[in-house]
Amino acid sequence: MKRAFSSLPFLLRILTFEFWVLNAVLVSGEDTHVPTTASSNETMKDPICPSCNHESCDFGECYKDFVVMKCLPSFVSILTHYNNIERCTWDTIKRSYTEFTMCTELYADSLRVxxxxxxxxxxFVEIHATFFQDCLVTELYDPPPSIIFVLVMTPICLIPIMVTLVVLKTKNGDSTS
Known part of the structure; x- marks a missing residue:
């Protein structure tokens, strides 16, 4: 019997390992810069983060690179496989949406962003504007006044009745429930 693996736990294990390695290198301060074969005037790039050079590293830019190169492409490719109706169904895209969200959050945690x-x-605004603009949003309307009247008046009428019952119960000296 084959064992079925869910893609989410597998993705989490891969990302957790990748973040562990990334954190270990960034926190330990090891020299991870590899000289390029370009001229000596060009800065050396960090193999972990393409935005970093040997002089400084902007973790915001590094984070942007990771999100754009690692998280976004798989999410966009999954969304393009669905038609407009399937994309508008939460049950269809829930897993991919959650994986993308977790990917962006894990990279942010790893880089301390x-x-x-x-x-x-x-x-996310761009994704929604691109892929979910055709989704119908059901607007919520107030119920008719007769329903509101019933819902408001029921507790108002019950309170005096309950108070009267409590007073009568204690006035008669009946201490049993």
Whole structure:
């Protein structure tokens, strides 16, 4: 019998290992810079983060690179496989949406970048504008006045009745329930 693996736990194990390695290198301060074969005037790139050079590293830019190169492509490719009706059904896209969210959050945690952040918000707004603009949003309306009247008047009428019952019960000296 074959054992079925869910993609989410597998993805989490891979990402957790990748973040563990990334954290170990960034926190330990090891020299991970590899000289390039380019001229000596060009800066050396960090193999872990393409935005980093040997002089400084902007973790915000590094985070942007990771999200754009590692998280976004798989999510976009999954969304493009669905038609507009399937994309608008939460049960269809829930897993992919959650995996993308977790991917952005794990990279942010790994690089010690706050999450949520403006980059993530902008990416999600762009995703919604691109893939979910045709989804119908059911608007909520107030119930008719007769329903509101019943819902408001029921507790108002029950309170005096309950108070009267409590007073009568204690006035008669009946201490049993």
């Amino acid at each position: 706050p999450w949520p952040n403006q980059l993530v918000e902008d990416i």
